[in-house]
Amino acid sequence: MPVAWATLKRNWLVMQRAYPWTYFIGTLAPGVFTVVLALLSYEAIGGGRVSDWFRGASGTPDYLGYVTVGAAALMFTTRMVLWVAKAQITEQREGTLESQLLTPARRLPYLLGVSLQAFLTSLLELTCLFGTALLLGVRLPAPDPVTLAAGVLAALVAVVGLSIPVSAIMIAAGEAHITQNTLFCLIGLVCGFTFPPALLPAPLTWLGELLPATSALRVLRAASLHAAPLGEVAADLLLCLGLGVAYAAVGLLFLPHAERRAVIRGASA
Amino acid sequence: MRHALRVIAAEALKQHRRSFGRPLVVASMLLWPVLQLAATYYTMLPVLDTPGIASRWPDAAQPARLLAFLAAGAFAYLFYFSLVQSAWHFSFERISGTIELLFLSPASRLALVFANGTGALVQNTWLAGCFAVAAASAGGALHVAHPGMYAVAALALVVPAIVWGAFLNSLLVFSRDSAFLYTLLDDPLWFVSGVRLPLFAMPLAIKAVGLAFPLTSSLIVLRGALLDAQPLSALLEPLALLTGLCALLFAATAALLRLGEARAQRTGSMQLY
Numbered sequence: 001m002p003v004a005w006a007t008l009k010r011n012w013l014v015m016q017r018a019y020p021w022t023y024f025i026g027t028l029a030p031g032v033f034t035v036v037l038a039l040l041s042y043e044a045i046g047g048g049r050v051s052d053w054f055r056g057a058s059g060t061p062d063y064l065g066y067v068t069v070g071a072a073a074l075m076f077t078t079r080m081v082l083w084v085a086k087a088q089i090t091e092q093r094e095g096t097l098e099s100q101l102l103t104p105a106r107r108l109p110y111l112l113g114v115s116l117q118a119f120l121t122s123l124l125e126l127t128c129l130f131g132t133a134l135l136l137g138v139r140l141p142a143p144d145p146v147t148l149a150a151g152v153l154a155a156l157v158a159v160v161g162l163s164i165p166v167s168a169i170m171i172a173a174g175e176a177h178i179t180q181n182t183l184f185c186l187i188g189l190v191c192g193f194t195f196p197p198a199l200l201p202a203p204l205t206w207l208g209e210l211l212p213a214t215s216a217l218r219v220l221r222a223a224s225l226h227a228a229p230l231g232e233v234a235a236d237l238l239l240c241l242g243l244g245v246a247y248a249a250v251g252l253l254f255l256p257h258a259e260r261r262a263v264i265r266g267a268s269a
Numbered sequence: 270m271r272h273a274l275r276v277i278a279a280e281a282l283k284q285h286r287r288s289f290g291r292p293l294v295v296a297s298m299l300l301w302p303v304l305q306l307a308a309t310y311y312t313m314l315p316v317l318d319t320p321g322i323a324s325r326w327p328d329a330a331q332p333a334r335l336l337a338f339l340a341a342g343a344f345a346y347l348f349y350f351s352l353v354q355s356a357w358h359f360s361f362e363r364i365s366g367t368i369e370l371l372f373l374s375p376a377s378r379l380a381l382v383f384a385n386g387t388g389a390l391v392q393n394t395w396l397a398g399c400f401a402v403a404a405a406s407a408g409g410a411l412h413v414a415h416p417g418m419y420a421v422a423a424l425a426l427v428v429p430a431i432v433w434g435a436f437l438n439s440l441l442v443f444s445r446d447s448a449f450l451y452t453l454l455d456d457p458l459w460f461v462s463g464v465r466l467p468l469f470a471m472p473l474a475i476k477a478v479g480l481a482f483p484l485t486s487s488l489i490v491l492r493g494a495l496l497d498a499q500p501l502s503a504l505l506e507p508l509a510l511l512t513g514l515c516a517l518l519f520a521a522t523a524a525l526l527r528l529g530e531a532r533a534q535r536t537g538s539m540q541l542y
Binding site: 022025026029030033034036037038040041042043044045046047049050051052053054063067177178181182185186188189194195199200 | 311466
């Protein structure tokens with residue numbers, strides 16, 4: 001735990017002194033533009049209506065609410081992946097990966113510290129997105145606070161779990177740009193952030209179910225759009241937590257091998 | 270002219286050696302755009318199947334037409350974005366210290382930035398271009414009034430894209446920071462240019478901003494000529510705007526290069542990073 005706390009403190013300090021504005025705008029802009037795109041097409045193309053089958057496929061007639069929650073969740077996911085999965089490759093680029101490997105600190109507490117700092121920062125940034133959506137005229141119903149909190153927690157476990165194997169891939173390959181953007185495009189398509197995954201061809205729907213973000217989104221939407229009680233979303237909540245923990249376990253298993261490769265290859269990342 | 274062609278050939282060879290077959294080109298010029306196109310298509314699908322759509326947007330009443338509309342947008346955007354990426358790579362010349370050498374050489378600066386843009390465009394978009402031609406002929410989405418309109422559409426896409434690329438490169442003679450390229454010209458560019466939304470759906474102010482970018486008019490011509498079988502006479506207006514914008518960007522590029530070089534000579538900033 002001291003490792004997590006120390007990492008949290010260090011990263012918070014770094015963020016305060018040198019906040020990555022380009023990253024912030026680079027992730028806020030897609031979220032805002034997704035909401036604006038949905039808003040404009042809903043009004044000018046759909047004439048303020050949405051097709052009848054949308055309700056059956058998504059469980060809600062509220063197209064704008066559906067897209068806004070999804071855009072916020074996508075922004076949360078990309079931000080968390082950018083912080084957590086890129087933590088180690090950033091250490092490598094800055095030349096501190098070796099010193100990190102030499103300390104007796106374990107990897108999981110380190111990543112948890114990074115995640116907590118990223119989580120707090122992302123929450124602040126998400127309020128920017130929701131504020132913009134509110135200004136644009138999107139209205140969300142009052143959520144069920146307990147389910148929402150559980151959903152956010154499950155989403156946190158899901159994205160941190162997903163980030164650990166991605167981190168291993170990044171330091172093993174010595175490359176982040178292609179890996180991260182391919183991941184973002186892929187989850188943007190198969191996890192149902194801006195449209196119900198039922199529209200996709202069946203194999204892609206299954207692929208989406210293998211990623212914990214899909215079930216996390218179902219919980220978040222049930223909480224924010226229907227104010228569903230906790231009991232209703234228990235199955236999705238457990239699925240999301242289970243997948244998140246499984247990804248984390250696989251990632252932690254592979255991380256030592258990836259670190260070895262990164263060190264052997266040298267600081268050429 | 271011979272001098273310019275030699276510069277272009279040299280730059281093309283450099284670009285070919287640097288980027289041909291690289292994973293970044295395949296990912297950013299084919300894989301990501303296809304995934305994003307699919308996501309946009311499915312996101313817009315629910316508003317399409319609504320009563321009265323035939324009167325609001327007759328061009329996209331069927332899902333296949335919507336897909337063709339969005340695919341044309343994604344394809345044209347790719348051309349412009351490949352030049353944003355090329356300008357980003359041009360900024361690496363500063364990091365590796367070769368931009369100063371470029372300006373010490375007797376090569377014409379204007380030919381240099383144009384060659385850089387052209388070379389990058391060819392290296393980056395040939396793959397997506399082949400893919401798009403194959404997809405369009407297999408999908409049967411093309412409706413063309415006259416075979417000559419293929420040439421009009423191709424020219425309206427390629428020429429402004431190259432001028433745009435030269436303009437972006439000339440900006441980097443001034444700036445050491447190239448992150449602004451991605452921040453300003455990735456998401457905002459597709460949004461204001463009508464890449465994923467027909468122009469009639471946008472508020473007037475956004476439309477006005479969009480018309481200042483050549484991509485907007487390129488797209489009007491591309492979609493009109495290839496998807497809606499419009500004759501040349503119907504597209505004269507966007508073509509005229511496109512010509513004007515190209516002339517303006519060309520003049521701005523030439524002026525910026527002179528100003529930038531003079532400034533660099535005064536401040537010695539060319540070798541700084």
